[in-house]
Amino acid sequence: MSTLLVWREQMQRFYAKYSIFIRIGFQFCMGFLVFYQINSNIGFMKTASSTACTAGLAAICAFLPTIVMVMAATALVLLHFYTLSLPVAIVAALLFLLMYIFYFRFSSGKAWLVLLTACSFAMDVPFVLPIAAGLLGTPTCIVPAACGTLSYYVIHLVKGSSSTFKAGDGVEMVETLISFTKQTLMNQEMWVMIAAVAACTLLVYSIRTLSVDHAWKFASVGGAVAAVVIAATANVALNLHISLSPLVISGVIGVLVGLLLEVIFLSVDYARTEYLEFEDDEYHYHVKAVPKIGVTVPQKSVKHINERQNTGSIGGKNNRGDNGGQTSSSYGTGYPERPKSADEILLERSLNKELGLDGKSKK
Amino acid sequence: MLDVKRIRLMARMAQYEKNDIRKDMKISTYYKKDYVSLNTLITILWMTAGYGILAALLAVCFMDELMENLTITKVTYLGVGVGGGYFVLLIVYIICANVFYRGRHNRAKQRVRKYYRDLSRLGKMEVKEKKKV
Numbered sequence: 477m478s479t480l481l482v483w484r485e486q487m488q489r490f491y492a493k494y495s496i497f498i499r500i501g502f503q504f505c506m507g508f509l510v511f512y513q514i515n516s517n518i519g520f521m522k523t524a525s526s527t528a529c530t531a532g533l534a535a536i537c538a539f540l541p542t543i544v545m546v547m548a549a550t551a552l553v554l555l556h557f558y559t560l561s562l563p564v565a566i567v568a569a570l571l572f573l574l575m576y577i578f579y580f581r582f583s584s585g586k587a588w589l590v591l592l593t594a595c596s597f598a599m600d601v602p603f604v605l606p607i608a609a610g611l612l613g614t615p616t617c618i619v620p621a622a623c624g625t626l627s628y629y630v631i632h633l634v635k636g637s638s639s640t641f642k643a644g645d646g647v648e649m650v651e652t653l654i655s656f657t658k659q660t661l662m663n664q665e666m667w668v669m670i671a672a673v674a675a676c677t678l679l680v681y682s683i684r685t686l687s688v689d690h691a692w693k694f695a696s697v698g699g700a701v702a703a704v705v706i707a708a709t710a711n712v713a714l715n716l717h718i719s720l721s722p723l724v725i726s727g728v729i730g731v732l733v734g735l736l737l738e739v740i741f742l743s744v745d746y747a748r749t750e751y752l753e754f755e756d757d758e759y760h761y762h763v764k765a766v767p768k769i770g771v772t773v774p775q776k777s778v779k780h781i782n783e784r785q786n787t788g789s790i791g792g793k794n795n796r797g798d799n800g801g802q803t804s805s806s807y808g809t810g811y812p813e814r815p816k817s818a819d820e821i822l823l824e825r826s827l828n829k830e831l832g833l834d835g836k837s838k839k
Numbered sequence: 840m841l842d843v844k845r846i847r848l849m850a851r852m853a854q855y856e857k858n859d860i861r862k863d864m865k866i867s868t869y870y871k872k873d874y875v876s877l878n879t880l881i882t883i884l885w886m887t888a889g890y891g892i893l894a895a896l897l898a899v900c901f902m903d904e905l906m907e908n909l910t911i912t913k914v915t916y917l918g919v920g921v922g923g924g925y926f927v928l929l930i931v932y933i934i935c936a937n938v939f940y941r942g943r944h945n946r947a948k949q950r951v952r953k954y955y956r957d958l959s960r961l962g963k964m965e966v967k968e969k970k971k972v
Contacts, residue, residue, distance in 0.1 A: 570892050577889035581882070582939060657899045 480739050481771040487740075500538050503545070507534030510549050510591045513598045517635045520559040524552060542588040543580075549591060553627075557634065561641045563653035567660065568630055575623045586613075586620045593624025593673070594631070600722040603703045606673045607696055607730040610680025611737050618674045625673055629666035633659055665718060668710040676703035680734075687764055689746040696734025700727035743769045845964050852957050859950060866947040875940045882936040883929065890925050 491498055511530040519525030533552070537545040550572050557565040580587060589609065596605045602625075609617040634641060637659075641652055660666075680699035684691050704720075704727045711718045744766040752763040866874060898905065905917070 567896070570896060574889055574892055577885045577892075581885060654899055654902055657896055661896065661900045 477739075478771055481743055481769060484740055484743070485771060503542070504534050504538035506588070506591065507537040507545055509595055510534075510545065511552065513595055514549060514552050514556070514631070517598065518553070518556045518560075518631055518638075520556045520638070524555055542591075543584045546580075546587040546590060553631065560634065560638055561649075561652055561656075563649050564634060564641050564656050567653065567657050568634075571626065571630065571660070575626075579619045579623065583616065586617060589617060589620035590624040590627060593621045594628040597625060597628040597632075597669075601726040601729055602669060602673065603676055603700055603723070603726045604730045604733050606676040606703065607680055607699045607734050608737060610677040610699055611684055611692060611695060611734055612741065613677075613681075615678055615681055618677050621673050621677060622670045625670045626666065629663055629669070630660055633663065664710075664714050665716050668707060668714070668716065668718070671710075672703045672706040675706055676700070689749065689766075692734065692738040692742055696731045696738075699734075700730045703727060703730075745769050842964070842968075845961065848957055848961055848964075852954065852961070855950065855954055859947075860954065863947040863951050866944055867951045869944070871941065871944045871948075874944045875937060878940040879933060879936045882932060886928065886932045887925075890928060894921055 508530060511533050515525035515530055523529065533548055537548055554565050554569055554572070557568050575590075589605070593602075593605050596602055605624075606621055609621060633656075641656055676699040679702045680695045683695035683698050688694070704723050707718055707723050708720055710716065711720065745768070746766060748767045750765045750767075752761070752765060754761050754763075869877070
């Protein structure tokens with residue numbers, strides 16, 4: 477636990493230092509994931525579904541607000557739908573317009589939740605994001621999460637039956653329009669998943685805001701169980717074909733993500749909880765104070781030892797001592813000087829005396 | 840010597856100038872009543888368009904059921920239902936938009952007021968410093 481907290485502190489420091497680059501990098505990754513998912517699932521227009529286009533769009537959106545990414549993703553989806561069939565593109569455009577009219581006009585700040593919810597559905601982990609949104613957000617997160625679920629199922633529907641939606645002329649186009657609208661709006665699986673996501677987010681939020689110990693843990697577990705139970709019950713009752721194992725795995729991952737988020741955003745020590753009671757002129761207060769767990773990151777002092785310079789200086793010192801201030805050829809080379817034998821030293825001294833190189837002869 | 844109070848004040852103001860000031864200034868140029876009325880009107884227009892789209896999509900979706908045994912009574916009921924739904928939604932949206940835009944205007948005004956207060960405080964600090972020098 478303490479290791480995790482130390483990591484958290486280090487991560488915070490790291491984020492504080494490089495927040496601009498981290499945000500851009502994260503936005504690029506999110507953009508790439510979103511555009512890649514769209515292109516790999518409904519890449520009907522070949523030029524728009526190329527890797528260069530995906531990376532280019534992600535790179536552009538990395539420097540712009542997330543609402544731009546949502547608009548780019550919407551445009552890309554509509555472009556692919558238009559390539560497949562005009563009626564499908566019209567119905568999808570109307571659905572996206574409805575989302576804008578009824579929600580995003582008021583709150584565009586949570587637009588990224590639409591993208592991430594759709595991506596989490598595409599990656600078979602649909603309940604991770606509602607749990608995270610319930611823990612960190614407000615109940616209004618239900619709307620973008622529901623919009624994301626709807627978007628995913630529209631794309632999923634087109635991907636699954638693209639051959640049937642290829643419109644011809646006149647009557648066929650009208651038939652496609654009616655058929656696609658009906659299949660989209662009457663998709664029971666979609667409504668079940670929207671209900672599960674909404675219930676999960678609401679339950680997580682409600683439990684998380686209770687003043688009980690370990691509320692975040694209970695909230696994560698409760699939300700995951702509720703979502704899986706709703707999906708499984710509806711699956712049986714409505715005879716849908718929802719695969720249960722990914723839902724359970726997604727619930728488990730959701731709980732793990734919830735625990736991780738608790739460590740990151742709310743690390744408190746419930747064992748040291750204090751209950752205070754006091755009053756003023758108007759109110760009587762019952763306060764529950766839960767202390768935070770604080771850790772100090774161990775400061776690492778790095779001592780730079782430059783072997784080359786040190787050995788050189790040692791050698792130099794020795795040489796200076798031996799030769800009376802002169803530097804030998806080994807000074808500063810970085811290699812330790814070979815110990816001299818007595819004969820060599822005597823020979824060197826006699827030569828220095830003869831040639832007048834020692835200090836005494838200079839004087 | 841660095842003045843911590845002044846640095847804090849300047850940092851807060853710079854952050855506000857970077858993020859919200861343009862939007863808030865635009866909002867605060869309106870009287871509250873005008874701002875709320877204008878935006879509620881725009882919301883009503885958008886909501887009408889949205890309701891129309893939703894009704895059209897549902898009509899397309901249930902086309903066969905609607906066309907089956909179509910009588911004047913059925914059409915009348917349908918019209919009353921659609922009109923009633925629109926009316927209810929309209930009232931809900933007017934109330935919600937009113938509350939939402941009123942709150943937004945109040946918050947923007949408060950932020951702008953605080954910004955101006957900070958500006959005058961900063962000005963006083965500078966005057967004080969000049970006098971000292």
